[in-house]
Amino acid sequence: MMNCTEWQHRIDAYVDAELPPSDLHAFRAHVETCPACAAMTLSVTESKAAIRRAGHRYTASPELRAQVFAAMKRERSEQHQPLPARRERPMSRQEWWRPTSTAWPRWGIAIAALLLVVVGLFLVTRRQQSTALAELVDLHVADLASANPVEVVSTDRHTVKPWFQGKVPFTFDLPEVQGSPFSLLGGRVTYFHQEPGAQLLFRYQRHLISVFIFRQTAELSLPASFSDQSSSFRVRTWIQGGGLRYVVVGDAAPAIIQQLSDLLHVAQ
Amino acid sequence: MKENSDSGSEFERLATPLFDSLYNFARWLSGDEAEADDLVQEAFTKALRGFASFTPGTDFRAWIFRILRNTFLTSRTGLRAKLTDSLDEDEGEIIAVTWETPESLAVAAATRDALQAALERLPAPYREVILLCDVEEMKYKEIAEVLLIPIGTVMSRVARGRKLLRQSLAGERPGWSASAGKMDE
Numbered sequence: 001m002m003n004c005t006e007w008q009h010r011i012d013a014y015v016d017a018e019l020p021p022s023d024l025h026a027f028r029a030h031v032e033t034c035p036a037c038a039a040m041t042l043s044v045t046e047s048k049a050a051i052r053r054a055g056h057r058y059t060a061s062p063e064l065r066a067q068v069f070a071a072m073k074r075e076r077s078e079q080h081q082p083l084p085a086r087r088e089r090p091m092s093r094q095e096w097w098r099p100t101s102t103a104w105p106r107w108g109i110a111i112a113a114l115l116l117v118v119v120g121l122f123l124v125t126r127r128q129q130s131t132a133l134a135e136l137v138d139l140h141v142a143d144l145a146s147a148n149p150v151e152v153v154s155t156d157r158h159t160v161k162p163w164f165q166g167k168v169p170f171t172f173d174l175p176e177v178q179g180s181p182f183s184l185l186g187g188r189v190t191y192f193h194q195e196p197g198a199q200l201l202f203r204y205q206r207h208l209i210s211v212f213i214f215r216q217t218a219e220l221s222l223p224a225s226f227s228d229q230s231s232s233f234r235v236r237t238w239i240q241g242g243g244l245r246y247v248v249v250g251d252a253a254p255a256i257i258q259q260l261s262d263l264l265h266v267a268q
Numbered sequence: 269m270k271e272n273s274d275s276g277s278e279f280e281r282l283a284t285p286l287f288d289s290l291y292n293f294a295r296w297l298s299g300d301e302a303e304a305d306d307l308v309q310e311a312f313t314k315a316l317r318g319f320a321s322f323t324p325g326t327d328f329r330a331w332i333f334r335i336l337r338n339t340f341l342t343s344r345t346g347l348r349a350k351l352t353d354s355l356d357e358d359e360g361e362i363i364a365v366t367w368e369t370p371e372s373l374a375v376a377a378a379t380r381d382a383l384q385a386a387l388e389r390l391p392a393p394y395r396e397v398i399l400l401c402d403v404e405e406m407k408y409k410e411i412a413e414v415l416l417i418p419i420g421t422v423m424s425r426v427a428r429g430r431k432l433l434r435q436s437l438a439g440e441r442p443g444w445s446a447s448a449g450k451m452d453e
Contacts, residue, residue, distance in 0.1 A: 009427075012423070012426050012427045012430060013423065016401060016407075016408065016426065018407065018408050018423075043373055043375075043376060044430065046375075046376035047375035047376050047430065047433070047434070048402050049376075050375055050376050050378065050380075050383060051375065051383065051387070051398060051402040051403065051433070052402050052403050052405070053380065054380045054383040054384050054387065055292070055296070055384075055387065055398075055399055055402060055403030056292060056403060057292060057295070057296070057384060058291060058292045058295035058296070058304070059288065059291070059292075060287065060288065060291040060305075060308065061305075064291070064305050064308065064309070065287065067309065068287065068308060068309055068312050069284075071309065071312065071313060072276075072279075072280055072283075072312065072316060075276065075313070075316050075317070076276035076277070076280070
């Protein structure tokens with residue numbers, strides 16, 4: 001005779017309709033006479049239904065659905081293509097590349113598929129990169145809008161640099177801005193995709209320019225070196241100093257952004 | 269050639285009804301929309317190209333779910349999850365699951381949001397078993413085929429996964445940490 005504990009170990013299997021027939025009758029007979037086990041069986045049954053409802057959570061976008069099914073059709077029609085007719089003689093050197101009327105659809109499809117993959121990869125990368133860039137521009141704008149754009153207020157790089165020690169997981173060098181048209185206003189710790197980084201604020205005439213420094217991570221999907229002038233903000237980014245990602249964001253002229261970038265390069 | 273196009277339409281006939289389920293599972297596995305999109309596309313392509321290796325009459329759903337999951341495991345997120353989600357369990361042994369009254373009602377009484385959050389907190393090896401068992405309503409044998417684990421392990425993970433969900437929703441401090449994916453009963 002099994003006790004309740006032993007029956008309780010079978011509740012999950014019973015609810016999943018996985019109890020062997022040999023146990024099934026005995027289990028039901030026990031549950032009919034035991035309110036505790038009956039309540040637990042009911043609770044697992046209800047839980048299973050609740051999990052099923054909660055688990056149906058995500059729906060694919062119509063675009064993805066269309067893409068997957070189009071790819072499936074493409075793959076099928078590729079398989080449909082008749083094999084090129086056997087040729088009477090081996091192709092000469094001059095004509096091996098020339099698509100024949102029966103062979104060219106395969107070439108075409110292969111090239112089209114390759115193009116699709118290349119363009120697709122390019123678009124995906126572009127999307128990730130422009131998202132990351134847009135987020136950094138947002139960080140810059142949000143910072144300017146905040147009441148305290150900088151946490152350490154100092155024009156002295158020998159004050160600003162040590163302030164970051166222990167706050168960000170890397171060290172970096174700051175350029176000497178004396179004699180340049182730029183002035184250092186200060187810096188703050190910022191976060192990008194949970195990664196702490198340094199944000200330095202420079203002034204050029206009436207323009208404020210942020211310099212972000214992060215450890216280069218996979219999440220920070222930006223091209224190795226890049227400049228974007230499409231929006232009203234100019235962005236320059238590059239990697240230097242053993243995997244540090246620099247991003248300069250500001251509304252000054254491209255040449256000015258370039259000049260500050262050069263100064264930062266020299267500092268290393 | 270005829271054989272190929274027939275197998276293509278056969279694949280489409282079998283795979284089309286599973287598209288939504290596969291996508292839902294991919295999102296739960298990866299936790300990311302863009303990644304789930306890539307996973308589903310890659311899994312469909314792999315499955316179609318490898319359809320010749322599928323034995324007709326066997327379980328197509330288990331086969332294509334296995335391809336999707338393997339695709340995930342070799343992805344960046346999948347490899348990372350693998351490193352952090354090691355289970356200290358006796359594989360194949362059915363673990364005694366104890367019952368406490370307050371927690372027994374916790375899952376059914378939880379809101380949909382709370383339940384989804386609790387599922388997210390569940391260590392991945394339990395979460396995937398619960399999703400396949402309760403959401404996809406697969407048999408233990410089918411789940412064993414998807415995950416390539418013994419049926420006994422499926423049973424113990426179903427029982428422990430539900431126990432962890434109950435504890436998590438009953439607001440207890442269960443003896444497991446979601447980040448390490450380990451538990452001790």
